[in-house]
Amino acid sequence: MTSTPVIERSPKTWDETKTTTCYMCACRCGIKVYLKDGSITYIEGNRDHPVNKGVICGKGAAGIKQHTSPSRLSKPLLRVGERGAGEFKEIEWDEALSLATRWFSDVRKSDPKKLAFFTGRDQSQGLTSWWATQFGTPNYAAHGGFCSVNMAAAGLYTFGGAFWEFGEPDWEHTKYFMLFGVAEDHGSNPIKAGIGKLKRRGAKFVSINPIKTGYSAVADEWIGIRPGTDGLFVGALIHELARCEIRLHQSDQDGIFRSRR
Ligand code: SF4
Structure with a gap:
């Protein structure tokens, strides 16, 4: 009688886990990285992370390719053909550093x-x-x-938070949310979850983007701005806000003078 082979259906593929944040887009979701013998075997969302609560997108899970992709550069490349011809050869770090030192010192002199x-x-x-x-x-x-540094700075200055390692926007209290030109190639699960929260609460969501896909398609209002004019648009908004503020200030002053008379 032959014995039935035992099949290991759930082999352990790691001997160590590390908690960190995903760098595949600006949202910086919390992730758990599984390693075996020092090499990454698997990435999953970290359920204890306050922003993404375990959710991970395909792009985040594919972060493993940052390390294992065969097209990853492993050595410096030196151009050997005409500029634009795409012809390079691998060189050692010592050679790369001495070349760079020579080029830079000529410019510096x-x-x-x-x-x-x-x-x-x-x-x-x-x-x-x-x-x-x-x-x-x-x-x-x-x-x-x-790109995302501006997003982080603007978020901190306006609605009290941003992605990156700075937390996230204040989804619970925001009443009017303007989203400028978010790249549609970003998975950005925390933004999707946040917009869901805003819509459930009835907050207004305005998307400013030349194209009406992704976030713009679910916005309460889409402003299909001409590419490259976002700065002018924001400048005009600031101008109007400042004008209203000055008018309010003047009417306050008039009120003070009237009450003094
Ligand atoms: S949304 Fe996706 S790509 Fe962006 S940080 Fe989160 S898991 Fe990474």
Whole structure:
């Protein structure tokens, strides 16, 4: 008589877990990362995280590819063909650093301000900005300045919170929510959950975006702004608010003078 083979239906695929935040979009959902022998095997939403409460989107779960994608750069690349031809060869770090040192020192000797220094989305912008100022150029920027750093700063200044590691908007008390040009490639589960809360409470949701998809499609009001004119639109809003404020202030002053007479 042959014995029935025992099938392990739920093998343990990790020996360690780490709690952190997802960097696949600006919402920074809480995640649990499972590792085996130091390599990531699985990512899931962290149920104890106050913002996403365990929810994770496909993009967040695919964060594992940041580490395991075969197209991930593992060494510096040196262009060997014509600019734009896409021809590169891998070089060692020592060679990359000595090349960069030579290029940078030539610029620095002639005029450091000739260096325009731009970095991608990362959490070391304090360091890269410091490096640029030490080099002697005021011409530096990073991805965040065009994207989610503004969102975080504006959120903190207006409705009391933002994503990133700064919590989230005050969904419980917001009465009028304006969403400017959110990229539709962001899963942004916390924004979806927050908009659901606003709509249940009857708060007004206005979406300012050239296209009427995603969030704009469920907004109470869609303002299909011409691309690149958001700054003018916001400037006009501030102008009107300031004008109303001045009028109110003047009528208060008139009231004070009348009561004194
Ligand atoms: S919405 Fe998705 S991609 Fe964005 S932080 Fe959350 S899990 Fe990551």
